[in-house]
Amino acid sequence: MRRTAVLVLAVVVLAMALVGWVSAADSGNDHVLQVSGSGSVTGTSDRVQISFAVETENSDVKIAQSNNALAMNNVVDALAAAGVPHDQMKTTGYSISPVYQQDNNGIFTSTIKTYQVTNTLQVTLKDPNVTGQIIDTAVNAGANSVNSIQFMLSDEQAQALRSQALAKAIANARSDADTAAAALNVTITGTQTADISQGYTPVVYSNYDTLASSSKSAAAPTPIQSGDITVTAQVAVTYTIS
DSSP, X not given: OHHHHHHHHHHHHHHHXXXXXXXXXXXXXXXXXXXXXXXXXXXXXXXXXXXXXEEEEESSHHHHHHHHHHHHHHHHHHHHHTTOOGGGEEEEEEEEEEEEEEOTTSOEEEEEEEEEEEEEEEEEESOGGGHHHHHHHHHHHTOOEEEEEEEEOOXXXXXXXXXXXXXXXXXXXXXXXHHHXXXXXXXXXXXXXXXXXXXXXXXXXXXXXXXXXXXXXXXXXXXXXXXXXXXXXXXXXXXXXX
């Protein structure tokens, strides 16, 4: 009986301690001010990724493959001669797909008409100003599809702009906190937590098939403008107040 009484007393003491801890935590949360802020900085792209493709079609799959390989090798060699290092070129896709015949009603049959071979090459450029020139070089060498052009930031440029955007976001959050504290007649005594999120969206142009098919006969170089990129940062700050 005595051991049971001692055990019950210990449980009661522990329960009281837990209740006291939760109450203290709740009491602490009553003396905080939560605000959020955002900041943005605009910069110029210093990287560009271009996705080229060579598409060939033939009733004999081996001939389609051979023609495709020859054309893509010509594209790679031409890009290398234009100053694009091989480590800035990589294959991102390769497919062989049957093309089925259609009947008089336009419905596909089970008869294979030809085979289509597609080889996709991604090229990364450190100078966006030569984008149009590189597109023309690839198309003239045999690329017949430009799937996308993506203007981006280098890691160094992105980090510098993120720091600026974050500084603006924190300054905006603190400004709002000071205004709220003055209106509530309280004093900010410190920072409890800060949650940060950052990022940017590359500028992407896609579906350049028409451009690729017409560039071979174009007298003037293809004009491509990168545009600006906006880096944003958001911060949620919890300040302690008294």
